[in-house]
Amino acid sequence: MDELNPSVLVVDDNAENRVLLSGLLKPYFKVLVAVNGEQALTIASAKLPDIILLDIMMPEMDGYEVCLRLKSNPITESIPVIFLTAKTQIEDEQRGFEVGAVDYILKPISPPILLTRINTHLKLRGAMDELSHQNEVLEERVKERTHELETLQDATIGAMASLAExxxxxxxxxxxxxxxxxxxxxxxxxxxxxxxxxxxxxxxxxxxxxxxxxxxxxxxxxxxxxxxxxxxxxxxxxxxxxxxxxxxxxxxxxxxxxxxxxxxxxxxxxxxxxxxxxxxxxxxxxxxxxxxxxxxxxxxxxxxxxxxxxxxxxxxxxxxxxxxxxxxxxxxxxxxxxxxxxxxxxxxxxxxxxxxxxxxxxxxxxxxxxxxxxxx
Structure with a gap:
């Protein structure tokens, strides 16, 4: 993730919504735009945005299906997805979380809430990436130390056996x-x-x-x-x-x-x-x-x-x-x-x-x- 200029993919079939969101986000982020689900999947795989703002109500492929496909692809599964929707039923929110979204923001969009939520999830993803990196470093150190101990054990065994042999x-x-x-x-x-x-x-x-x-x-x-x-x-x-x-x-x-x-x-x-x-x-x-x-x-x-x-x-x-x-x-x-x-x-x-x-x-x-x- 580019901490200085994180990228946000906006996915919405409504042109007015895309313009509104792009104008709101461009002062703070690199903005990518998709007009439908298929285009969103293509851009996400190629550009790997740091976060995705995803409309639910879209023709042909709705936001739920897009999110499911993003999460089933190893390349894009770790990208956080925030749903933007006018749906207000609890069942709708529950389904959104079930398919892998990290957050759910209702329309009409409140700019302060949107920016705060995006920054919160970007920080959370950064922390998770850092934790993952630290785990990888730790695993590598454990492997190295284990190899050293095994080598020492083998050498000690050889020395002990040779003493008798x-x-x-x-x-x-x-x-x-x-x-x-x-x-x-x-x-x-x-x-x-x-x-x-x-x-x-x-x-x-x-x-x-x-x-x-x-x-x-x-x-x-x-x-x-x-x-x-x-x-x-x-x-x-x-x-x-x-x-x-x-x-x-x-x-x-x-x-x-x-x-x-x-x-x-x-x-x-x-x-x-x-x-x-x-x-x-x-x-x-x-x-x-x-x-x-x-x-x-x-x-x-x-x-x-x-x-x-x-x-x-x-x-x-x-x-x-x-x-x-x-x-x-x-x-x-x-x-x-x-x-x-x-x-x-x-x-x-x-x-x-x-x-x-x-x-x-x-x-x-x-x-x-x-x-x-x-x-x-």
Whole structure:
């Protein structure tokens, strides 16, 4: 709106009324004139007046219809409309407001009332425009701040995950591989119509971001056990298994330090604590079975085992991709949920692509050809 010279569109089929109104308004406003409804709609769309004075009783298209069309057009819907009419019935005024008018002035026109009403509505529109602008600025600042916080969160997650991950892997690519495995596996389940309520687009993103923290508890496991090249003793394996509980404790400490509910931490805690559970109840730390195991952890179980099988560690060489797929297929119903294994088998080539994209140095992309044994 041009505050120095606002524009007013006068719409009236009576020439005398147009002359009268134009003479009254020209000292204060830029005046546009339309002689009928169609012309008013054309001028309003092209010139975008700051306010419209609209006669009701016009041939072919009355003021009510003109106002309805103005308000249904995104280009003109925000322009305030004041009806000018000789109609005095309450029903007429009510209909005028129902179609979107902001005011209703009776003829014969009182110049002081008309000018006051126009200025009042121009100020109101200016205030609304300013409020809208401030909201846009605020929304943009919120988006920027949210992006900054998300970036900081992602960097912190990466740093925390790498702290644990690099203690028993030569690179941090295990983090990137497993989180991508989890994402494509969750997306495939969703595509097939499974777990629609639990696997929304937002929750899949949470899974992707939480996955790197699945082994955060390994920071509490000594190097003598974590990096042992041979088979662990029963006592050592019990200590190794405690990384799930340690991971949950670390993340619960973080959760207790904030004063709001965080879905990301909830998911991360589920994955860290339960990703070593098995479908048949033979896993740890709680021996959960079936759907008692959180879905996030059931997904991570396949992602983590697949990557462990195809990756070389200090305590083992690596399996081929095909061998890893076969082992996971054979684990359906015992180690893994059959439904998730089914989805895994339909996209196993994508797992191989992820493994190749984020391969460790010295990784044999053609064969994945060595054997695995377990510390997990």
């Amino acid at each position: 690099t203690r028993d892997n030569e690179t941090g690519n295990h983090i990137r591989r497993t989180q991508n495995y989890v994402r494509i596996l969750a997306e495939e389940l969703r595509r097939k119509g499974h777990y629609q309520d639990e696997l929304s687009i937002e929750s899949i993103e949470l899974l992707y971001k939480s996955a790197p923290l699945h082994d955060i508890g390994k920071v509490g496991i000594s190097d003598s056990i974590l990096l042992k090249p041979g088979k662990l003793t029963d006592e050592e394996f019990d200590i190794m298994k405690s990384h799930t509980s340690l991971g949950r404790e670390v993340l619960l400490t973080v959760e207790s330090s904030i004063d709001f509910e965080c879905d990301f931490l909830t998911t991360a805690i589920e994955i860290a604590f339960s990703h070593q559970e098995k479908w048949d109840g033979s896993g740890y730390p709680e021996g959960l079975s079936g759907h008692d195991i959180p879905l996030s952890a059931r997904l991570m179980a396949i992602a983590d085992v697949y990557d462990a099988l195809i990756s070389e560690r200090v305590y083992k060489p690596a399996f081929s991709h095909d061998k890893a797929v076969k082992i996971i297929e054979e684990g359906a119903g015992s180690h893994f949920e059959p439904l998730i294994v089914e989805s895994f088998l339909s996209i196993e080539k994508k797992f191989r692509e992820v493994a190749s994209t984020y391969r460790d140095e010295g990784f044999d992309d053609d064969s994945f050809n060595l054997k695995a044994s377990g510390h997990d």
